[in-house]
Amino acid sequence: MVQKFLMQPLFDQVAIVGLGLIGGSLGMALRKGRVARRVIGFARHETTIRKAKARGAIDDGDTELCPNWLGESELVVIATPPLTVVPIARQIVKLTRHRFILTDVASTKGEITQALGSFLPERITYVGSHPMAGSERSGIGAANLDLFRGAPCVVTPVARTSRTAVRRVFALWRSVGGRCVEISPAHHDTLVAQISHLPHLAAVGLTLVAQEEAMGLSAGGFSDTTRIALGDPALWREICWTNRRAITAAMDRLLKELRQLRGLIASGNSDTLTKQFRTAQKKRQRLKR
Amino acid sequence: MVQKFLMQPLFDQVAIVGLGLIGGSLGMALRKGRVARRVIGFARHETTIRKAKARGAIDDGDTELCPNWLGESELVVIATPPLTVVPIARQIVKLTRHRFILTDVASTKGEITQALGSFLPERITYVGSHPMAGSERSGIGAANLDLFRGAPCVVTPVARTSRTAVRRVFALWRSVGGRCVEISPAHHDTLVAQISHLPHLAAVGLTLVAQEEAMGLSAGGFSDTTRIALGDPALWREICWTNRRAITAAMDRLLKELRQLRGLIASGNSDTLTKQFRTAQKKRQRLKR
Numbered sequence: 211m212v213q214k215f216l217m218q219p220l221f222d223q224v225a226i227v228g229l230g231l232i233g234g235s236l237g238m239a240l241r242k243g244r245v246a247r248r249v250i251g252f253a254r255h256e257t258t259i260r261k262a263k264a265r266g267a268i269d270d271g272d273t274e275l276c277p278n279w280l281g282e283s284e285l286v287v288i289a290t291p292p293l294t295v296v297p298i299a300r301q302i303v304k305l306t307r308h309r310f311i312l313t314d315v316a317s318t319k320g321e322i323t324q325a326l327g328s329f330l331p332e333r334i335t336y337v338g339s340h341p342m343a344g345s346e347r348s349g350i351g352a353a354n355l356d357l358f359r360g361a362p363c364v365v366t367p368v369a370r371t372s373r374t375a376v377r378r379v380f381a382l383w384r385s386v387g388g389r390c391v392e393i394s395p396a397h398h399d400t401l402v403a404q405i406s407h408l409p410h411l412a413a414v415g416l417t418l419v420a421q422e423e424a425m426g427l428s429a430g431g432f433s434d435t436t437r438i439a440l441g442d443p444a445l446w447r448e449i450c451w452t453n454r455r456a457i458t459a460a461m462d463r464l465l466k467e468l469r470q471l472r473g474l475i476a477s478g479n480s481d482t483l484t485k486q487f488r489t490a491q492k493k494r495q496r497l498k499r
Numbered sequence: 500m501v502q503k504f505l506m507q508p509l510f511d512q513v514a515i516v517g518l519g520l521i522g523g524s525l526g527m528a529l530r531k532g533r534v535a536r537r538v539i540g541f542a543r544h545e546t547t548i549r550k551a552k553a554r555g556a557i558d559d560g561d562t563e564l565c566p567n568w569l570g571e572s573e574l575v576v577i578a579t580p581p582l583t584v585v586p587i588a589r590q591i592v593k594l595t596r597h598r599f600i601l602t603d604v605a606s607t608k609g610e611i612t613q614a615l616g617s618f619l620p621e622r623i624t625y626v627g628s629h630p631m632a633g634s635e636r637s638g639i640g641a642a643n644l645d646l647f648r649g650a651p652c653v654v655t656p657v658a659r660t661s662r663t664a665v666r667r668v669f670a671l672w673r674s675v676g677g678r679c680v681e682i683s684p685a686h687h688d689t690l691v692a693q694i695s696h697l698p699h700l701a702a703v704g705l706t707l708v709a710q711e712e713a714m715g716l717s718a719g720g721f722s723d724t725t726r727i728a729l730g731d732p733a734l735w736r737e738i739c740w741t742n743r744r745a746i747t748a749a750m751d752r753l754l755k756e757l758r759q760l761r762g763l764i765a766s767g768n769s770d771t772l773t774k775q776f777r778t779a780q781k782k783r784q785r786l787k788r
Contacts, residue, residue: 342718362716391716401713408708409724412701415756417779419697419749424690425786427651427680429631432786434723435698439783443776450764450772460708461761465754467704472750475739483739487732490703494728497714497721 220385221246225283227275227298229253229262232315232341233289234353237267239386242355250279253350261350277305285382287339288314292448296325299336309333311375313382315341317402318453319366319395327368335375338366338395340402341388346440356387363388364402366395403456408464410446411457413439509674510535514572516564516587518542518551521604521630522578523642526556528675531644539568542639550639566594574671576628577603581737585614588625598622600664602671604630606691607742608655608684616657624664627655627684629691630677635729645676652677653691655684692745697753699735700746702728 224246226233233251240246251268252275253259259271272279275298280286286302288295295314302312312334316322319338326336343361345352363383367376380390393401413436425432450457474483513535515522522540529535540557541564542548548560561568564587569575575591577584584603591601601623605611608627615625632650634641652672656665669679682690702725714721739746763772 342716345719361718364716401710401716404709404713405717405721409705409721411757411760412705413724413783414776414779415753415760416698416701417783418756418775419752420693420782421690422782422785424693425782427631427653427690428694428786429650430634431727432694432698434726435702436783436786437723438720439776439779441776441780443773443780446776447769447773451767451769454764454767458761458765461757461764463708464704465757465761467707468700468750468754468757471700471704472747472754475743475750476747478740478743480736480740484732484736486707487703487728487730487735490706490728491730491732493709493711493714494702494706494725496711497717497725 219244219247220381221285223248223250223279223283225250225252225280225286226268227252227286227288227302228290229258229267229271229350229353230289231345231348231350231352231357232343233287234262234265234267234350235343235355235357236287236289236315236386237262238265238353238355239358241266241269243385245382245385246285250283252276258350265350265353267350267353275301275305280306281308283310285311285313285378288312288316291445292316292318292322292452295322299326300329303329303331303334306334310335311378312336313339313379315339316452317344317406317449318399319364320399321452323366323368323395335372337371337375337379338398339379339383340364340366340398341383342402342406343388344441346438348442348445358383359387361388363390364398365390365392366398367392368395399453399456400459403453403460407449407453407457408460410438410441411461412464413437508533508536509670510574512537512539512568512572514539514541514569514575515557516541516575516577516591517579518547518556518560518639519578520634520637520639520641520646521632522576523551523554523556523639524632524644524646525576525578525604525675526551527554527642527644528647530555530558532674534671534674535574539572541565547639554639554642556639556642564590564594569595570597572599574600574602574667577601577605580734581605581607581611581741584611588615589618592618592620592623595623599624600667601625602628602668604628605741606633606695606738607688608653609688610741612655612657612684624661626660626664626668627687628668628672629653629655629687630672631691631695632677633730635727637731637734647672648676650677652679653687654679654681655687656681657684688742688745689748692742692749696738696742696746697749699727699730700739700750701753702726
């Protein structure tokens with residue numbers, strides 16, 4: 211079985227556009243696991259290509275999207291920030307003529323899926339992905355082989371998406387250790403607003419409120435709670451913009467909860483306050499499993 | 500030098516009232532480091548006393564505050580939740596006649612300091628402490644020798660507090676590895692509201708907002724940001740009540756920041772949003788040092 215696997219990689223050639231934390235880690239995992247026969251990478255800067263080669267993330271690469279390499283790829287992964295996915299896909303359409311599967315790794319899926327649906331030709335099957343494996347670190351230097359191990363990898367097809375293509379994208383993330391979940395693009399955006407985008411905004415808010423003197427006294431609690439405020443501001447701006455509807459809805463719910471907690475504290479309504487704390491504690495304990 | 504230290508412990512007998520995470524860890528560190536010649540512990544339940552002895556946190560202990568043992572202690576540490584510190588101190592006053600230093604470890608200092616100031620006799624010198632070494636775990640089972648190593652330990656004397664006593668309490672926390680900081684009770688409460696109480700409330704709010712389905716997808720970000728929502732609800736209720744003024748002020752600032760972020764996202768004001776993210780990122784990076 212292992213031998214057969216070694217002889218028949220899951221994919222022939224895979225092209226990765228964007229060799230940051232996610233694209234770089236994916237290339238490393240695909241090559242190390244012999245999941246793809248060949249991995250081609252594209253990045254804006256020559257130094258990134260060099261580093262990606264040195265780290266074993268790609269077999270070869272270029273700073274320009276290259277028709278030959280794209281043309282030989284049965285899977286193209288766009289691993290760039292949300293707002294660049296659609297323009298890059300437009301370029302890829304122009305530079306190719308063959309049939310292939312296109313996926314991306316952006317943290318928001320609704321707007322991208324809708325935009326791509328409006329211009330992708332029938333020969334290109336788009337299946338959105340979102341491996342929940344980011345970190346506050348970024349760049350090829352932070353890439354690592356095990357980034358996707360155990361990570362929830364959301365796959366977001368729409369009703370008309372070919373099931374064969376969906377299965378291929380599931381296989382991609384499983385092959386690098388991910389735990390695949392299929393969710394619609396809009397529902398994905400609602401859920402990640404709650405567990406990723408909203409926590410980032412809360413961390414930013416908490417960091418802005420804390421005086422420097424207070425931060426000097428802080429222990430593990432503050433440090434853990436605000437860690438994601440370290441994330442790349444430009445990337446988070448794009449996430450917020452492309453998921454503004456779900457994020458503002460989630461923020462309204464958070465603001466309501468916080469105003470309520472504030473009211474309970476100010477009025478000394480200790481029983482209800484304790485009840486809220488207990489509800490949150492129990493809910494959070496279930497996450498520990 | 501080491502020998503001299505071993506022969507002359509910093510304290511003769513120390514009494515610890517409350518053998519939870521903080522009291523238990525303090526006892527363990529004092530005994531292991533031979534900082535005190537003898538450590539006496541008081542707890543409500545016999546099983547706690549037994550566990551504390553087994554873990555090396557106390558030499559002896561009782562479920563009732565005992566005049567003899569208190570009378571032989573030159574330092575008494577009340578390591579119970581905020582609302583119980585004052586009633587326990589009242590009992591201790593009645594049960595003793597000798598001169599000693601009294602400290603506590605409660606997370607809020609203003610109300611306690613004021614209340615104690617109104618009835619403590621001159622022979623008892625109170626110096627408030629707050630070792631910032633909690634965790635979402637609690638109880639003697641979670642106690643550990645190194646809990647205070649590197650932890651900021653805030654000491655909160657008032658103007659009239661004897662400097663000799665303040666130095667003794669500094670020495671106590673230093674001897675178990677703490678990094679001492681002297682701050683007034685009111686200012687302490689303002690600062691910890693920002694870096695401890697507000698993050699807890701934000702974590703509770705985020706946990707309440709997240710749908711169970713969303714939590715199933717969560718990765719490290721959500722888990723880190725909401726970890727402190729695991730804290731003991733009854734303890735947090737007492738913290739919120741005894742620090743309601745500073746907490747509601749801090750919450751008002753957080754609500755303002757979040758409303759502002761929400762406005763920037765809804766209106767697509769990306770430049771200002773990125774600027775806010777960058778400010779938070781830089782501020783949070785300084786904490787990493």
